[in-house]
Amino acid sequence: MTKAINKSFRFFLFLFLGLTILWWLYKDQDPKKMADILKKEVNYGWIFLSLILGLFSHISRTIRWQMLIEPIEKRPGLLNTFLSVMIGYLANLAIPRMGEISRCAVLSRYEEISFSRLVGTVVTERIIDLIMLLLSLVLVIITQYNVFIDIIKNKLNLGEIGNFLSSREFYFSAILIIGIFFLFRKKIMKWKVFYKFRELWRQFKEGLFSFRNVKNKFLFVFHTVLIYVLYFLMIYVCFFGFPFTRHLSPGKGLAVFVLGSFGMVAPVQGGIGPWHFLVISTLIFFGIESSQASAFALLVHGSLNAMIIVTGLLSFLTIPLINKKPLTR
Template sequence: MKKYIINTIKFLIYLSIGAFLMWFVYRKYDMQEIQNTLSKGVNYWWILLSMVAGLASHFSRTIRWQMLIEPIEKRTRITNTFFAVMVGYFANLLIPRMGEISRCGVLSRYEKISVTRLIGTVVVERLIDVVMLLLCLFLVLVLQFNVVVNFLSKNTDFSKVSEIFTSFWTYVVIAGIVVVILVFKNSFAKSAVFFKIKGLWGKFSEGFLAIKNIENKGLFIFHTVFIWVMYFLMIYVCFFGFEFTSSLSPLAGLSVFVLGSLGMVAPVQGGMGPWHFMVISSLLMYGITKTEGAAFALIVWSSLNAMIVLMGIVSLILLPVINRSKS
């Protein structure tokens, strides 16, 4: 009961933050103008195709995760693994960053395998995702350098960021942490908590290093690239659903996708607010008006997250059903 209350409070806090950021981004827009923009016509077949691309990326992620798990545990059932992935995405919409733990917990429950090792494999996945995002960002910087520099110069205050690294108090905090670690290092190393953490770290390391033992590394790389191509298509195909974005190039789609992905880093449900801001701002670079960009961001974000909510609920319903005989 206590855990339920804590999670409810977390959900409400993050939802409040996300709602505030959404209001902050859209506060200057006339919602009637956005509605008029949408009333000109939206081809929802392209939006549906975007959702299909999203599902394809999630299925590919399922197979890639199986490939990481198999060397350290066993080959998991594709249905359990896919539904666990979808539950993870759904959980991230409830409490940001909870999805990674949630999908490990779900798969551990139904496959009877170590949740700690699973967490190690998820960390590997996230590191790979960071590398792929950086590669995509590099492509944008190379191919759209002038456009991106113009965007950053108008939307980022570099001086405030640099102040964090040059502040006296930053170094004081770092020094304080180092002193505390040195003082309590020996006593902590003899405690029961240390040996518990050491045991968990061993299992975590097995999961983290699983990538070395993957049999078909070529297939693993294929799925990694495929996932990110589908991520890109989730945004780009939506361009054809709106008259004002239908003529934009794939490079514009890449820029919107990458800069929008940076907005997803914010710890709010589905990047609510920051993602919209980044997408609207990046579309502005290509001559799309703020009202049109706001309408585009609203429809695309809502449809993709509606798909995650639907699949998350379906997964929660079907998981105990398909595993009933095993139970």
């Protein structure tokens, strides 16, 4: 019961925070003006193309995950892996970061693969994704230096985090925890739960370092790059769907994509709120009117998440059906 209450609390807390940011962003916008933009000015063919590119990015991520899993046990089926990935994306819209656990649980059940090892492969994925995001950020700094500096200086406040990490309280807490573990390490290592944890950690490391044993590293790197190229194109092709963003260069599209991605990292369902804030702020910096930038963010984010909801629900309903064991006589 307590666990269910905690999950419900997290769900509503994060949702409330995201919706509060969203309300703050749109409270001064003219609903009629935004409705006119969405009804009369948008070429929805480009939005549809964005969704197709998004679907291909999920397929590419599926293949890359298969390649990570194969060395630790066996290569799971493409369809089961894809459906698990989409269920994971759907779970992330409910509770942030729940998707990583959910897709591992689903694939473990239907492909009979160690859950701990699957979690390790997902951690590897997240590390690789972080590296790719940072490389994309470097490209933004090189191509759109003024945008990057303006947003860091005027939009983000990182001072509080820096103050905490350099505070006496942080160092005292870290030293205390390390000291307690060092003093009681022999007793801790004798605990039954420690042995269980050690076995889980062994399986986890197998998944974490699974990249070393990937059979086709070139193909793995290809899909890693392809995923982010498709992510970028998902956003950039939407520029052509709006008359006021068609003139923006690919470099500006990269800035919108990368800074919006940092909004997706925030622990809010689907990045709702933080993603809108960063995308709108970046577009305004490029000279787009506030109402136009707001309409762009609302439609693009809404359509991409609608695609996740539809495909996620279909995956959730489909995976038990295609994995029904035949009746034995």
